[in-house]
Amino acid sequence: MSEVTVTLPDGSTLSLSAGSTVEDVAFEIGPGLGEDTVAGVVDGELVDKHTPLTEDVELEIVTEDAEEYLDVLRHSAAHVFAQALQRLYPDAKLTIGPWTDEGFYYDITGVGLDEDDLDAIEAEAETIIEEDLDIERVMVDREDALDRYEDNPFKQDILTDEAAGEDPVSFYEQGEFYDLCQGPHVESTGEIGAFALLDISAAYWRGEEDNESLTRVYGTAFPSESDLEAFLERRRKAKERDHRKIGQEMDIFSVPDHSPGCAHYHPNGMKIRRELEEYVRGKNDELGYEEVWTPELNKAELWKPTGHYDAFKSEGEMFAWEQDDTEYGLKPMNCANHAHIYGRQTRSYRDLPVRFSEFGTVYRNEQSGELSGLLRVRGLTQDDGHAFVRRDQLEDEIRRTLGIIEDMYAEFDLEVLYKLETKGEGAVGSDDIWEDATDALRNAMAAQDIEYDVEEGEAAFYGPKIGLDARDALGREWTIGTVQVDFNIPDRLDLTYIGEDNEEHRPVMIHRALLGSFERFMGVLIEHYNGNFPTWLAPEQVRILPISDDNIPYAEEVKRELGAFRVSIEDRSWTVKKKIRQGHEDRVPYMLIVGDNEEADGTISVRDRQERETDGAVPVTEFRDHLENEVEDRRTEADFLD
Numbered sequence: 001m002s003e004v005t006v007t008l009p010d011g012s013t014l015s016l017s018a019g020s021t022v023e024d025v026a027f028e029i030g031p032g033l034g035e036d037t038v039a040g041v042v043d044g045e046l047v048d049k050h051t052p053l054t055e056d057v058e059l060e061i062v063t064e065d066a067e068e069y070l071d072v073l074r075h076s077a078a079h080v081f082a083q084a085l086q087r088l089y090p091d092a093k094l095t096i097g098p099w100t101d102e103g104f105y106y107d108i109t110g111v112g113l114d115e116d117d118l119d120a121i122e123a124e125a126e127t128i129i130e131e132d133l134d135i136e137r138v139m140v141d142r143e144d145a146l147d148r149y150e151d152n153p154f155k156q157d158i159l160t161d162e163a164a165g166e167d168p169v170s171f172y173e174q175g176e177f178y179d180l181c182q183g184p185h186v187e188s189t190g191e192i193g194a195f196a197l198l199d200i201s202a203a204y205w206r207g208e209e210d211n212e213s214l215t216r217v218y219g220t221a222f223p224s225e226s227d228l229e230a231f232l233e234r235r236r237k238a239k240e241r242d243h244r245k246i247g248q249e250m251d252i253f254s255v256p257d258h259s260p261g262c263a264h265y266h267p268n269g270m271k272i273r274r275e276l277e278e279y280v281r282g283k284n285d286e287l288g289y290e291e292v293w294t295p296e297l298n299k300a301e302l303w304k305p306t307g308h309y310d311a312f313k314s315e316g317e318m319f320a321w322e323q324d325d326t327e328y329g330l331k332p333m334n335c336a337n338h339a340h341i342y343g344r345q346t347r348s349y350r351d352l353p354v355r356f357s358e359f360g361t362v363y364r365n366e367q368s369g370e371l372s373g374l375l376r377v378r379g380l381t382q383d384d385g386h387a388f389v390r391r392d393q394l395e396d397e398i399r400r401t402l403g404i405i406e407d408m409y410a411e412f413d414l415e416v417l418y419k420l421e422t423k424g425e426g427a428v429g430s431d432d433i434w435e436d437a438t439d440a441l442r443n444a445m446a447a448q449d450i451e452y453d454v455e456e457g458e459a460a461f462y463g464p465k466i467g468l469d470a471r472d473a474l475g476r477e478w479t480i481g482t483v484q485v486d487f488n489i490p491d492r493l494d495l496t497y498i499g500e501d502n503e504e505h506r507p508v509m510i511h512r513a514l515l516g517s518f519e520r521f522m523g524v525l526i527e528h529y530n531g532n533f534p535t536w537l538a539p540e541q542v543r544i545l546p547i548s549d550d551n552i553p554y555a556e557e558v559k560r561e562l563g564a565f566r567v568s569i570e571d572r573s574w575t576v577k578k579k580i581r582q583g584h585e586d587r588v589p590y591m592l593i594v595g596d597n598e599e600a601d602g603t604i605s606v607r608d609r610q611e612r613e614t615d616g617a618v619p620v621t622e623f624r625d626h627l628e629n630e631v632e633d634r635r636t637e638a639d640f641l642d
Contacts, residue, residue, distance in 0.1 A: 005056045016053070023049040026061045036063040039072050039184035044456050046071060048170075048183035050137055062184075064223070071099045076135060076185040077125075077192050077221035078104035083177035084124035085111075085217075094179065095154040095205060095214060102231075103220025107203050109154075113215050118197040121217075125195055132190030133175040137183060139168035145180065154205060155180050194228035195221050198235075207367055238474055243526035244373040250531055250539070250587065253374065253522075261371045261378030263519055268539035271566060272525075273518055275537050277359060279634075280383045280514060283404050289357035289385050294337035296361055300327040302336050305492045307428050311461055317364050334360035335486075335511055338386040339493050342507075347497040352507060353393055357385040359518075374523030381518045388495065388507040391436075394485065398444035401483055401512055402466070406448070408514060409470060413636045414528065417477060418450050419467040424457030429488040437485035437508075438464040462488045465511075472528040480521060484511040532609060535589045535638050536631040542567040543588045544604075545579040547595035554599040558592060561620045565627060584609055589638035592623070612641040 006014045006025050014028055022042065026049070027034030037049050041060040046068055053059075062068045078097035081104070085092050089111040097106035140148070142159070145168075149155035158180060163169050172181045174189055186192070199218040205211035222228045247253050252269040255262065265273055284291065300320050303309040312318035312332045320329035331337065338356045347354060361381045370376050389397050409416040420441060423434045441464055445452055452466070459465055465484035469477045486509040489495075496504040515521040525533070535541050542565055544555040555569045570579045576593065583591045593605040603617035626640050 004053050006053065007056075007058045009060050018054055019052045021050050021052055022047065022059065022061070025053070025059060029061070033061060033063070038062050038064060038066075038069055038186060041068060046184060048137060048185070070222070072184050073186055073192060073223065074099040074104045074221050075183070076189065077195055077219060078106050079135070079172060079174065079177065079179055079181070079185065080125050080128050080189055080192060080195065080221075081121065081197065081217065081219055082106055082108075082179060083128055083174065084121050086177065087124055088121060093152050093154065096158070097179075100218075102235075103198065103218060105216050105218045107205070107214040107216050109212065109214050111215075113200060113217065115200055118200065118217070122195065122197045125197075128175070129189050129192050129195060131175065132188050134188050135172055135174045135185045137185075138171050138173055138178075140171050142167040142169055145169050145171070148178070149180070157205075191223075192221050193223040194225045195219070196228060196232070201369075203369060204367075207369075209367060209369070234474055238476070238527070241474070241527040241530045242373075243375070243523040246526050246531040247373065249585075252526070252539070255371075255373065255377075259379075260368060261366060261376075263374055263377060263379070269522070271539040272522060272533065272537055276515070276518060276521070277383075280359075283408060283514060284357045284385065287355065287385075287400060287404060288353070289355040289387075292338065292341055292356045292358050294331075294334060294341075294358060294360060296330050296363070297328060298331055298337070300329045302340075303329070303332075306336050306339075306489050307461060307492070308333060308336065311426070312364075317366070319363050319365055330363040331360075332362050332364055334358055334362065334382065334384045335386055335489060335509070336493070338384075339489055339495060339509070342386075342388050343493065343495050347388075347507075349390060349497055349499045349505070352497055353387050353389040353397055354507075355385065355387040357383070360384045374519040374526075377517075377519050380520070382513050383515050383518065385512050385514070387510040387512070388490070388497075389510060390497070390505070391508055394440045394508050394510070395444050395447070397510055398440060398466075398483060398485070399447050401510070401514075402444060402448045402450065405468065405481065405483075405514060406450075409468075411634050411636075412470075412525065412528070413473075414524075415471040417469040417471060418445065418452035419455050419458075419469065420445070420452050421455045421458040421460075421465050421467050423459055423464060424461075426461045427459065428461055429463075429491075433487040434464060437487055440485055441466055441483070460484060462486050463511075468516075470524060470528075472524060473530075474527075476527075478520070478524045480516040480524065481513045482511065482516070485509075486511060531587045533587070533589075534634065534636045535627070536634045538587070538589050539566065540568055540586065540588050541565050541627070541631075542590045542592060543583050543586075544569045544592045544594060545576060545583065546571065547576050547593065549573060551594050551596065551599055555594050558594060558604060558620055562624055562627070565624075565631075580607065583607075584611070590623075590627075590640065606640060608638045608641050610638070610641075614641065 003015050004018050022040030023037050026037040039049050039062040040047050042057050082094050091110050092108050093110040095107040145159055170182050171178050172185055197219040201216050203214045203216040250268055251266050253263045253265050318329055318332050320327055359381055363379050366378050387397055463484050463486040465482050468481040470480045471477050490506045490509050495507055497507055499505045544558055546552045546555040552571055559567045589609055591607045598604055598617050604620055605614055605617050607613045
C-alpha cells in the first residue's frame with residue numbers, strides 16, 4: 001500500500017504516504033497542531049506520536065487539552081517512579097507499570113518496601129522531574145533487548161509473549177534509565193507538574209496467584225499542584241466514606257476469612273437489602289416481569305451450548321468440579337436457567353413478551369487480591385431479568401426498561417451515565433445479527449433522548465449492551481446495571497415461539513439488571529450517602545431517647561404509635577447529651593427526645609442527624625404522618641425539620 005487514508009473525528013479524511021506517523025498527520029493538518037501533538041488514538045488505541053501508519057485508520061490527535069493527555073502524563077510518571085526506585089535500590093527488578101484511571105502503578109520485586117519508604121522515593125522522583133530529562137523512544141534489536149534483561153525474567157517474559165515477533169522492539173530512555181515500553185510518553189520528565197506516591201500492596205505476576213509475588217506501588221500525577229491537591233482531597237473524602245469502614249461501624253455486613261469474597265449480611269444490612277428487593281420487585285411489576293427462582297448448583301453441561309462454559313472456564317472464573325463422573329458448577333449467571341424455563345412449554349406470538357426476574361445468586365472466581373468488600377466479590381446476587389420478545393417488540397421493550405432505570409437512579413440521587421458497548425473479539429453470531437441488536441439499542445436510547453458514549457469492542461461475547469454507570473456524591477463513576485440484546489442464546493438453545501403464520505420463530509432475549517448486584521450497589525450506596533441512608537432505607541429510622549428511666553414506659557408507648565417503622569429505644573442509663581451523640585455517630589435519621597413535659601402533653605421533641613431540633617414539642621401523630629409521607633416518597637433527606 002503506497003498510501004493510507006486517515007479518517008479524523010469530524011469525518012474528514014487525509015491521504016498520506018504509507019509509513020507516515022501520527023505526528024506527520026498532525027503537521028499535515030496544521031503546523032500548530034503538529035507542534036502541540038503529544039500522542040494519537042489510532043482505531044481506539046492510544047499510541048506514540050511517532051507510530052507509523054501502514055493501513056487505513058481512524059485517528060484522533062492527542063494534545064495537552066485532550067482527555068487522553070492525563071494517561072500519557074501518568075504513564076511517564078510511572079517511569080519516573082521506576083527510575084527513582086532504581087537509583088535508591090539498584091537491585092529492584094521492574095515488571096509492568098501502566099497508567100490507571102487515578103494515576104499509575106508499578107509492580108516490582110527484588111526489594112522489600114513498605115509505606116515508610118515511599119517518601120524517599122517520592123523525593124528522588126521530584127529530583128528527576130526537576131532534571132527535566134528528555135524522554136526518547138529508541139528501537140532496540142530483539143537480541144540486545146534480551147541481553148538488557150538477562151537478569152529480569154519478567155521483562156524477558158514480555159519480550160517472548162506480548163512482544164513476540166517484534167524486531168526491533170520499543171524502549172523509552174530518560175537519562176540513565178530505560179524501560180521496555182510501547183508508550184506513549186510526554187517529551188520530558190519536566191512536563192510532570194505534580195507527582196505523588198499513594199499506596200503499596202501485594203500483587204502477583206500477571207494477576208495469577210500461582211505466580212511470583214510482587215510489590216505494587218501506586219502513584220499519581222497531574223499537570224499542576226492544584227490539580228493534585230484537589231485529587232488528594234477527593235481521595236481523603238473517599239477514604240472517610242469507605243464502605244468497609246462504615247459497614248463495620250454500622251454493623252451492616254462482614255466478609256470473614258471462612259467465606260472469602262462472600263458477604264454476610266447482618267440484621268442491619270438485611271433491613272437495607274430487603275428494602276432494595278421490595279423496591280426492585282415493584283419496578284419489575286411495572287415492567288411485567290414474573291419472579292422465578294433457579295438453583296445455584298447445576299451440571300456444567302447447562303452452560304456449554306450458550307458459550308458461557310468456555311468463556312468463564314477458560315478465564316478461571318467458574319467454580320466447577322467432578323463428581324460421580326459428571327462435572328458440576330456453581331452458576332456464574334442466570335440466563336441459561338431462565339432460558340430453560342422459557343423452553344419448557346410451547347409459546348405463541350401472543351404470549352410474548354415473556355419476562356422472568358430473579359434475585360439470583362451467582363459465583364465468579366475472582367482473584368483473591370482483587371476482592372474488595374462488597375464492591376468486588378465472588379458471591380453476588382443480581383436483580384436479574386430476562387425478557388423473551390419478538391423482533392418487532394425489541395426496541396419498545398428496551399425503551400420501557402430505560403425509562404424505569406432513569407427514574408430509579410434519580411430516586412437514589414445518582415446520576416446515570418450510559419455506554420453502548422459494541423462487538424469485540426470472541427463474539428459469537430453473524431455480523432448481521434450484531435448490527436440488528438446494536439441498532440435496536442441505539443434506537444431505544446434515541447427514543448428516550450439519552451446521551452451515551454460508545455465503547456468499541458467491549459460487549460459481552462453473546463451480544464451488544466448498554467452499560468450503566470452511576471456517578472456518586474464525590475463524582476466517582478461506578479459500573480452498575482446493564483441492558484443487553486442477545487440473538488445467540490435463543491438460537492443455541494433452540495428457543496422458539498409459534499408465529500401468526502403457524503411457523504416456528506426465534507425470540508430475541510434481553511438481559512437486564514436494573515441495579516446490578518445487591519452487593520456492589522449497597523457498597524456504592526454506603527459510600528454515596530456516607531452511611532447517612534435516606535429514611536426509607538435506613539436500618540434504624542427513629543431512635544427514642546428517654547431523658548430518664550422513668551420515661552421509658554412513655555417511650556414504649558411512642559414506639560407503638562409509630563407502628564411498623566424501624567424504631568428503637570435508647571434505654572441505657574446515659575445522659576441525654578451522650579445519647580444524642582451516639583445517635584449521630586450511628587447515623588440515625590431521627591431522634592425523639594421524651595421527658596416529663598413531653599409525657600404530660602403526649603408529645604415529642606424531634607432532632608435529626610443534621611443536628612436540627614424542633615423549637616417545641618410536636619404531637620406524635622404529626623411526626624408519624626410526616627414519616628409515612630417521607631418514606632412513601634423515598635425522599636433522599638430526612639426533612640421533617642426543613
